[in-house]
Amino acid sequence: MKRLLSKEHLASWVILFILLSAWAIFHVWTRHMNTELGYKITSQQALKQRLMSDNMALRLEISTLKSSKRLEHIAKDELGMNMPKPEQVVYLWLDE
DSSP: OOOSSOHHHHHHHHHHHHHHHHHHHHHHHHHHHHHHHHHHHHHHHHHHHHHHHHHHHHHHHHHHHTOHHHHHHIIIIITOOOOOOGGGOOOOOOOO
16 A cells, blocks of 8 residues: 655755744735834824924924013013113124
């Protein structure tokens, strides 16, 4: 009676099984990494959007704080300053 699997065939089947198993594990791992990277990219994009929104809000706040009307109000009301009289103004000329 002939044996179904000889030693030579058994070794070939074992090697084939190992190669297919390695390929399957690699395939599952790469899909998992792809999904994980997708989640990380999405979270980083959300963070970027939030930071850009915060940046726009801060730029608006800076422009409000630097407004000449606000500075004039602080100078007059809080610091007791007045507009300079013409004789108090000193002009500096820069020679180049």
